[in-house]
Amino acid sequence: MRTYIVLIAAATVVIGLTLFVFIADQRPKEVVSEGEVQSLELKNGMKVVVQENRRAPVVVTQVWYRVGGSYERAGITGISHVLEHMMFKGTEEMPAGKFSEVIAEHGGRENAFTSKDYTAYFQRISNEHLELCLSLEADRMRNLLLSEDEFLKEIEVVKEERRLRTDDKPTSLTYERFYASAFANNPYRKPIIGWMEDLNSMDIDDLREWYQTWYAPNNAILVVVGDVRAEEVFSMAKEYFASLKPADIPELKPRTEARQYGIQRVAVKVPAKIPFLVMGYKVPVLNTADNSEEVYALELLAGLLDGGNSSRFSKNLVRGSQLATSVSANYNLYALHDSLFTLSAIPASGVSTEQMENAIIEQITEIQQEPPTEAELARVKAQVVASSIYEQDSSFYQAMKIGILETVGLGWTTMDEYVERINAVTAEQVQHVAQKYFVEDQLTVAVLVPQPIDGQTLAGDALGAGDRHAH
């Protein structure tokens, strides 16, 4: 979800960054210099991508695997994430827990994340310790022990994580049921954390099969960003990863979404104080679109609806009509499969989710009926571009962007097109995608219907009018 806090922060750095991008854009492409991305493919199929950045004597190392929630079959949902946990539970060389200890001893920070289309492991450490990170990552890429004892402990940790982050978090639960209802065949319908029912029946053999199938150099991308020399990184990568054997990576079925024939609705009734609404329309992404212009138009549309204080949602629904405490629009153009353009909202106190839904539909209808003015379009473009550039102000996010683009199969060079493609979008294209994709028959609506907490009566009214503007 976009949050206003981030965007307001982003706005403060817009001017400097826009300048930077302009300069970068004019630089001759053939010169390999600071800021340029360089890449190499090892003989075993592993890709290495390096971006030099000398702002601080620090390096961010990320190893990405092309596997995540969307790769999972029903019955073992959540397994990519469980395996991510197990990756810290020991090899012959590094017993359970030792990986994190060693990185910490060297003053580094490390962690990992699992998403729908990828699983990634990262360290941020003083650049002199890059080699340590690579040797450790190479070790656990093929030598993970996957002991049953460790698994039996860790699966409980994961279930606890699910309880905390999903089952006891009404908005997360609403999102989970929203995705499950929205898609019939598309793999994004399943939660990354996995259904609790599947976690309950997962065993160590499932994990072993998953690891054997997907964790191999030809299914991995090493991304290194920071104060390093690309040539050195390449030679280190060869030293540690080139000897690892590639595996036979299965080809996934396309999982094309089955046609939707009408609106879908799901209610989520759980103990909560505040109602919540999520609406989603089926849309293509860069990977799947016949016409990539539509994808950038959708991206711009997300910015037009929800991109800071001057966006339509903020102006019309939060400040103007005061119907919403918050409203957001979200669209991720860099996904493996077709996706959803989501619109979510917390209604203001006294406003029903039905009223909220109608108000959002009204905003959409306006765009469908009339394209944005050139002035609005220019402002939104500046915002969207700035927001994208702001992400690039950290080595970590730079590496992330590279990793995402590589794992979803677009390739890191795609990020260079972003600004140009966004700037090329016309007002009519924005109107056109709103007309084409925001149709009721492709809509799914999930509503969180708050239930009394511990037998108390609904506390929704406790939200004072003053809270309405808390964005």
Place this chain on the structure above:
Amino acid sequence: MRTYIVLIAAATVVIGLTLFVFIADQRPKEVVSEGEVQSLELKNGMKVVVQENRRAPVVVTQVWYRVGGSYERAGITGISHVLEHMMFKGTEEMPAGKFSEVIAEHGGRENAFTSKDYTAYFQRISNEHLELCLSLEADRMRNLLLSEDEFLKEIEVVKEERRLRTDDKPTSLTYERFYASAFANNPYRKPIIGWMEDLNSMDIDDLREWYQTWYAPNNAILVVVGDVRAEEVFSMAKEYFASLKPADIPELKPRTEARQYGIQRVAVKVPAKIPFLVMGYKVPVLNTADNSEEVYALELLAGLLDGGNSSRFSKNLVRGSQLATSVSANYNLYALHDSLFTLSAIPASGVSTEQMENAIIEQITEIQQEPPTEAELARVKAQVVASSIYEQDSSFYQAMKIGILETVGLGWTTMDEYVERINAVTAEQVQHVAQKYFVEDQLTVAVLVPQPIDGQTLAGDALGAGDRHAH
């Protein structure tokens, strides 16, 4: 779906059959006589079940495989059914199409069917040709050619079948989307025929893997019913099937349904003349229930709502209030996984699906508030038992019942308990299951919203009042 036509027909044979069952029930169990079921397990794990029945010099042969729609992973939905088609497309001994030809030449009829939990192949033939059937079935159990050419032709046949039976049939399409919306994790959410999108990406390698995985003697059951001697069938079965090698059959993950937190709704807007409503509550089945009494109470409840002219739906919604053209209740207690108790209806002309839904809910509320009288219960029990017995009046359905019970893991002896268990259900148990399972938060509702056909206006009003009683 239960249909009134069948039930009315059933009613005409009730008296004779009730007598028959009573006699069967009193017969000493240890005597192996006509009508008794005998079974044997071959050393390779294949089960053979025989029921002698000398009414006519005919034999029904069925080979059942424990595989079907619910075994399939996303991305290859429909593969069990495609493989069923391919089973007629040739072995070394019997070229494509020859199987059916040979059976026909011997005056037999043959076909096959795929369901959620099983795939079965059958022949009905003069009893002297039993051996021919067994030799042909043994041959294709392990020696199927699966040629790519045949596959490329047959997949088009299957797609055409899908268009005919699902895409161009609004009620089927509504059922399909209903199941997809109702379940989040339970494998019954996927259509047996498969999503068209998956059929489009299926290839011969998928079929080969599916066949290798599931088609083996230790995953098959041979059921023979008719004018045969069990001992002869057993010895023939040994001759043809005992030499077939067993396979390592994978154990499926439980696929327990993820918890539902509120009502789910889906609209299906397609060209059609008449609206249609399907409602479903999540319920256990005999295989999954903690308390099997509940399962038989649900079975009786289905009969109470929809079991002939004196059932509540017929009396109150079709004839009484004239709200519905037809209403039916459906529950299948013999399934592998948890299932849905479904209530479907065609509203009478001028009645909205909302009114229809409310009227059905009202019927349910009545049972929740007040148990049925003893008189009603006795009448419903007689109907339910008769309807079950009527199915047994054909060798084919006798064999089917055995095959279903064996493939879902209950065992054929379960059918002997049916009458006794149904008769033991109390009025309070019927009320209890209605209260326990028919709760809004576990409900899914699908509505067919007719759209103009070829640009015509809606023709729903063309349904005259006279059609209201067309059950």
